[in-house]
Amino acid sequence: MNNTVKDGWKPEPEPVYAAVFGCIMALGLPLNAVSLWILVRRHSLKSPNVVFMVNLAISDLLLVISLPTRVYFYATGTWPLSSAACIVTTVIFRKNITCSAIFITFICVDRLLAVVYPLRSRHLRTSSNAWKAVALVWLFLVVTNIQQSVTMSRDLKNCSVPVCFDYHHCWTPNISAAIYVKPVLVFIMLTVNVVCTTLVSWTLRSHLKDSARVSNKVNVMLIFVMNLVMFALCFFPLSIGLLTIKTTPIRPLVCLATMNCCLDPLFYYFSLDNFWKKKEDVDLAASEQ
Template sequence: MTSNNTTVTDCGTSHFRYPLFTSTYTVVLLFALPLNCVSLWILVCRNGLKKSVPVIYMANLALSDLLFTLSLPFRIIYFATGKWTLGNTLCMIPGTLFAVNIYSSSFFIMLISVDRMLAVVYPLRSRSLRTAPVAWMFCALVWLLIAGLAVPIAQNHPEINDTACNITRCFEKYSTDSWNNGFKLICLATFFGMLVPFSIILGCTVAVVRQLRGYSMATSSFNAELSKSKIVKLFLSNLLIYTICFIPFHVIYILFTLVKLEMLHNGSHLEVYFNLHNITLCLASTNSCLDPLIYYFSAKNIQSRSRCGSASKTVGLGLVQSTSWTGQ
């Protein structure tokens, strides 16, 4: 599903995708590794996973990002040298973890958005749904679904013997059968793993914005406006990740595959789609760098909640402040 191909025989690393991927993955590794390690440490060690529903979802999101980040050195080695020497198993793992990260991130961001929407719009009626056992149940379900998706993806990402160049490839030069299988997988994953969560997040964003507008007439204090701003920024950061990382990659991948498999009669632009696919693949990889935005806005509200204590459990926006980040 993350494979690349080219329309000409190229045995070297002169094509722009090699330095592009090498530099992009290196930058992502340098930023995402410390960001997600620190985020996961703060979420688990300082906030704990026993009671806070948002922390549970964010910790699982950070774990997904960390797994993908740890696989980046293998990609960097390949695109820096243009050949694969580490064996078939280590070739399948990075490609699989890319898909695992994309779709697990999508689901966890959706769960975070739904939890925040319930806390803001239905703070009392949703208490039974916003509990740690329920959160862990949803997380387990996500990982089970992702594990089921990972098996066919791994099988579709083996190392390739490039006979024309007499070298072993990884992450590219896949056969027509692999492209056919990958197309079926990406269509299924796009609908259930990207379009459905994005629609739910968009609906949650609209519901929260409408609810907060209703609070604007009753509350005008600086703290209330600041709290509303943080909540809105959390939802906007969720949508931003989809706009930059997920949507362009899926749109271009599907168009490129349709042209490559001659299902879309636009073969003269195959090279254009191929180049766009390389660029959007890099954008998708930045997902693990952008997710800490969610941790940042959430952590700011968790700190705000700790300072306010039980005294903030009042009506209106005060109720939103007291329930938004604790999962109670």
């Protein structure tokens, strides 16, 4: 990376982005707080799907909590806090994209196993395995945060004025092999979601004997379609934009990616009840055979 300071640059207020992030915060905070409360109080954490959704809600809440500083920065063009505070809020913000994409993919795979292999996958689809997978995800994020925090701290020192979020103006980015890791990871998860959606759609049409008897196929397919919408709208554009950061306006893509914390409750949590009624009926019927 070529850390060339751009002399004379200083952040300016950008009320449009402040308003966008403010609206996302105002909508995302109550939606995710209520969703998390419903998941914990009304659904069993022994269900792997609920385990993934609870952690998805926690990830979204962490993102929402980091937004007030971003709103203040874009509203005033100033950063009154320390570099450490900037690093913490930025890391929380960035990791939500990766974290949400992983948990959404876990939900997609879990639904694939529940619909296509409801009996053979029972030993895999346990709360114990779900918590182990979740623990590995959070551990992976913590480890990667350490290296990124060190790099960000070094970059912030090149800024002649207190700044956060737009600190890339203080240096000339140099594309390295490491920057391709996140787009490749997102592309792999998108591919997994496409494959799962295709297999479930084909299974529901063909009525295979080993598949679950799901009466409301629309509700089932809605989960998979919304997964693809989330990747296409929120995750993939930003991942590609990071590769062309020199020429691509990145902040509109960041705004799109941030919207995932508002879409998650609408697309997943509020459709959970009907879906799990169908799943419980399938499990009950299978246990009686």
